[in-house]
Amino acid sequence: MKIALHGKLIDDQTIPCLIDLFESLEEYNIDYGLSVEYKNDLIKNGFDVEGRDVFAQGDDISRFDFIMSLGGDGTMLDTVTYSGSDEVPIVGINVGRLGFLATTRKDGISKAISDLVAGNFRVGSRSLIHVDSENDLFKPFNFGLNELTIAKKETSSMIVVHTYVDGEFLNSYWADGLIISTPTGSTGYSLSCGGPLVHPSQKNFILTPVSPHNLNVRPVIVSDESLITFKIEGRSKHFMVSLDSRSLSVDDSAEISVRRETFEAKLVQFDTYKYFDTLRNKLNWGVDARN
Numbered sequence: 001m002k003i004a005l006h007g008k009l010i011d012d013q014t015i016p017c018l019i020d021l022f023e024s025l026e027e028y029n030i031d032y033g034l035s036v037e038y039k040n041d042l043i044k045n046g047f048d049v050e051g052r053d054v055f056a057q058g059d060d061i062s063r064f065d066f067i068m069s070l071g072g073d074g075t076m077l078d079t080v081t082y083s084g085s086d087e088v089p090i091v092g093i094n095v096g097r098l099g100f101l102a103t104t105r106k107d108g109i110s111k112a113i114s115d116l117v118a119g120n121f122r123v124g125s126r127s128l129i130h131v132d133s134e135n136d137l138f139k140p141f142n143f144g145l146n147e148l149t150i151a152k153k154e155t156s157s158m159i160v161v162h163t164y165v166d167g168e169f170l171n172s173y174w175a176d177g178l179i180i181s182t183p184t185g186s187t188g189y190s191l192s193c194g195g196p197l198v199h200p201s202q203k204n205f206i207l208t209p210v211s212p213h214n215l216n217v218r219p220v221i222v223s224d225e226s227l228i229t230f231k232i233e234g235r236s237k238h239f240m241v242s243l244d245s246r247s248l249s250v251d252d253s254a255e256i257s258v259r260r261e262t263f264e265a266k267l268v269q270f271d272t273y274k275y276f277d278t279l280r281n282k283l284n285w286g287v288d289a290r291n
Helices: 015-029 035-043 073-086 106-118 273-283
Strands: 002-007 032-034 053-056 064-072 089-094 121-126 129-133 148-151 159-165 170-177 177-181 204-208 220-223 228-234 238-243 248-252 253-262 265-270
Touching: 002 035, 002 073, 015 064, 015 106, 032 035, 035 053, 064 073, 073 089, 073 265, 089 106, 106 265, 129 148, 148 159, 148 228, 148 253, 159 177, 170 177, 170 204
Parallel strands: 002 032, 002 064, 032 053, 064 089, 089 265
Antiparallel strands: 121 265, 129 253, 148 177, 148 238, 159 170, 159 228, 177 204, 204 220, 228 253, 238 248
16 A cells, blocks of 8 residues: 655644654555655654655656545645546545544544555545636646635625526626535535535535625525536726635636536545534534533
8 A cells, every 4th residue: 555645734733643644654564655845844844754755736646545635624625636637535634623624633543544454434526626717727727626716806896707507697796706616615615605515425516606795696506517607897807716725816808617527536434424423513513502
């Protein structure tokens, strides 16, 4: 077995977890490689990882059986761009905060390694959103796990996002922005803007306006077999477009479309993982706020 490691957060709290990780890898005689950035960070923090296999974003990583994401959900989103079309299964270790995606706790690293060796896991598929534009926005990593967001920039004025589904006019959103989310991303920015929770097994996009001018405008769920196109206008000539944790400034000439990506993200789920348990725990459902 060979595991790729990628992370962002190294501090006094995560170093003991990393020591546990490397001891577990050595115990089970597991070979591993490191993303270039993560290797440099580990060396700066005193870890002896010289001579290890390294990879960069966009490299073929099919030589690895798994890629382990060490951080929070933001790190998981970044790790998806490393896995890419190779669809290497991702193991999310939550050394960050919320952990909707990175569901394995940092004190469960040794157990996670032993479960990988024993085969005590399943691999879930998550659909990705793909972005096309004349300006080749975000290429070659123009795909994301959570959402694409179109938002106003450096102005208090709303923008207008003219939206079409398979060429049919849907709506002109007068708002601070518009979120186009995958089911996985329904627990993210879309949720905070009033969007619905959608089970990740579903094949949908969720269109959620951000602070719409017309309060009758509600989130809409459409099939992810649809091609959704946008034309943006407003008083400002520049807008912000974000794909997961990556953001770019675009001008009003940009024509953007989204569709479902041809490949998927594969997330490793251990036997203790249950989606609805995660929702209840992370969203504090059933907790008496009066206590």
